[in-house]
Amino acid sequence: MGDLFTPDAFSDAAAGPLYLQLHRRIADAIAAGRLRPGDSLPSERDMAAMTGLSRVTIRKGVEALVASGQLVQRRGSGTIVAPRVERLEQALSLLTSFTEDMARRGRRVESRWLDRTLAAPAPEEVMALGLGARDRVARLARVRISDGVPLAIERASLPARLLPDPDAIRHSLYAVLEARGCRPVRAVQRISAANLAAPDAALLEVPTGAAGLRIERVSYLASGQVAEFTRSLYRGDAYDFAVELKLAPEAERTTP
Template sequence: MEQIFSPQGFDETGAGPLYLQLQRRIAEAIASARLKPGDSLPPERDMAALTGLSRVTVRKAVEGLVATGQLVQRRGSGTFVAPKVERLEQALSLLTSFTEDMARRGKSVESTWISRAIHSPAPEEVMALGLGAGDRVARLERVRRSDGVPLAIERASLSAAYLPDPEAVAGSLYAVLQANGCRPVRAVQRISAANLSPRDAELLGVPTGAAGLKIERIGYLPDGRVVEFTRSLYRGDAYDFAVELKLDPERTTP
């Protein structure tokens, strides 16, 4: 650590701004594993004293590495090397849950619950779920983690007729719906790009404004009734979505 923040080697003439030199030095230490995921950096004032740079220069260097996702800052705790995130490929042709996706890869799954309760439906929930006057909605909001790394924020809405007790969902929502005989058999999914808000970015451990994938899913029962309206936010640095394309069977070759 002392070598990384040694005052030796900073060049005020030909090597670019001092904050960029410090950025490169820290980034190279991360790339070479001298700084490992989860390692904490010294406080800003200590880095300034070790390097002989101003606190403004150190702050600017750290902010740049936070913006690129190489460092994370936790309120009251300090600055840390960001966890290494493995990119995951998700097939769009299968109707599966987050728990099932991770289980196929042999990964652990954890949830941090934000809320799960019965509410009066919002207008978009009434429209999406086809609710009537007086109907209630079960709302589930949680951060989904795999091997300890936060990957997605899941916000699911269901008619209380299908999920009268949201507290019954401890792990997989689809497992609970299947046990109740109302698991969706098909779904329409829309994917769009999103920049993460400060709240969502904090929940996912990434910088505010980082790229994310917004996925809206409406799930249907065999008789066509809507059972699920889920809006999820996935980390853009962790997910690739793949779909297989086939030639239209009705197409004729000229």
Template structure:
């Protein structure tokens, strides 16, 4: 690492702005494996002393690498090479839970619970779930991880009459619903791009403003009753969503 931050490395005036030179040198070291996931970088002050660059220049170069997801900064701990995240492809044509999807891939699933309990529903929950004036709602909020890497934040709301004891949900919500005869059989999802705010970015271990995917799901029982209203945030660097498209029937194409 000592060669990475020598003043001689920044002596060529034709190599572009100094912060970009620093950015490029660190990025190339990560790509070459000289800096590995989890490795710590010198502090801003130390890096400035090693390179002969100003602290403002060092900060600008490091911030660009944090914004691109190559470095992560942990408050009170320092700056580290970001863990490599395997991109996952999920088919939009299958109604599966996060637990089922990860287990199908042979990956370990973990949940970090943020909240679960019964509440007075918010107006959007009343509308989405078709609740009455005196109905309660079960809320489940957790960070979903696989093999130790946080991938998504799930915030699920269900009618309390279908899930009167949300604290019984451990790993899979759908497993609990299925055991009670209330597993959804179809769902409507809306996916949109999002830039993660400070709180959600911290929960997912990425930089504030990092790209994410916002997914809203309404799931239905065979009767047509809404059983689940879930708002999830997925890491944009970890997920690809795929859907199969088929040619429309000829009658529809020519009408």
């Protein structure tokens, strides 16, 4: 790695601004595999000493790479090369949990819990779940991680009668609901584009403002009762959602 930051590498005045030269050298090293996902870069102070560049120039070049998602800055760990994220295709025609979907792909799944509580419902939860004024909701909020990469933030609300003990959820929500005889059988999902705000971007380890997908799901039991209201944010660089389309029955088609 040392040859990336020698003073001679930045001696060509015709090569453009120094921070862009630094940006290109690091980006090229990542593309060529000389810097691999998880590799740590020297500190700002050390890079300045190795290159002869000012710390302001170093900071500007590194910040541009962080903004593009090639580097990640973590408190206590410094600046590292961002993990490569494999794009996943998710079928919209199947009602599955994150755990089930990743298990089918042979991927390891973890959850970083943000919230597991029983609470009085907020107005939007009352509307979505069809609750009464005295009902309570089970709230689950977690970062979903696959093979060490954070892929999504899920915030689910369920009637407390279906999930009286949120702490019972360790891995798959749907597995627990199925064991209780109240697994959802259908759902309505709405997907929209989003730019990730700083708190969510930090949880997903992407730059603030990075592209994401916002998904709202309302799931139903076989009886028609609402079972789940989930709001999720997915990394835009990690997911493609696919749906199969079929020709409408002839009786429903119109001739232009």
